[in-house]
Amino acid sequence: MTNHLFELAGNRKTETVIPKSKKKWYQGKPVVSAAILILIVLGCLCAELIMTKDPTYMDLLNYNKAPDREFLFGTDTMGRDIFYMIWYGGRISILIGGLATVISTFIAVVVGAFSGVAPAWLDELIIAVVSNAITLIKNWSKISGTSIANIS
Numbered sequence: 627m628t629n630h631l632f633e634l635a636g637n638r639k640t641e642t643v644i645p646k647s648k649k650k651w652y653q654g655k656p657v658v659s660a661a662i663l664i665l666i667v668l669g670c671l672c673a674e675l676i677m678t679k680d681p682t683y684m685d686l687l688n689y690n691k692a693p694d695r696e697f698l699f700g701t702d703t704m705g706r707d708i709f710y711m712i713w714y715g716g717r718i719s720i721l722i723g724g725l726a727t728v729i730s731t732f733i734a735v736v737v738g739a740f741s742g743v744a745p746a747w748l749d750e751l752i753i754a755v756v757s758n759a760i761t762l763i764k765n766w767s768k769i770s771g772t773s774i775a776n777i778s
Contacts (some may be wrong), residue, residue: 670716
């Protein structure tokens, strides 16, 4: 008879461990979203190479036209092709976003470097000024009803 109260160490059944397969480099990453974004950016930057019409040309014979083969998104009240205007307008948006990023990064690096070498009292003053500026911007955007991204 065997006593089930006691077991010998090492006498247990071992669990079978299934080796984990290595993750592919693209798993868990937004590859499709990145590809679409790259296509949009390239389309905006290369708009004049791809497009056949001038987005500012006013074709008064085709004003307020519904979307068709010639005008993919239709035309506005002055006959301008909306599809081409969107691609050319994207270039301006990319330029504004890039400039805003470069300028804000430059300001942050300069203020951060100055704050890093400044005396403690001046460092605390800079932190207070920047924190109050961010709070004022957030409150102003809430009061005015405009939407801004999180600033933190």
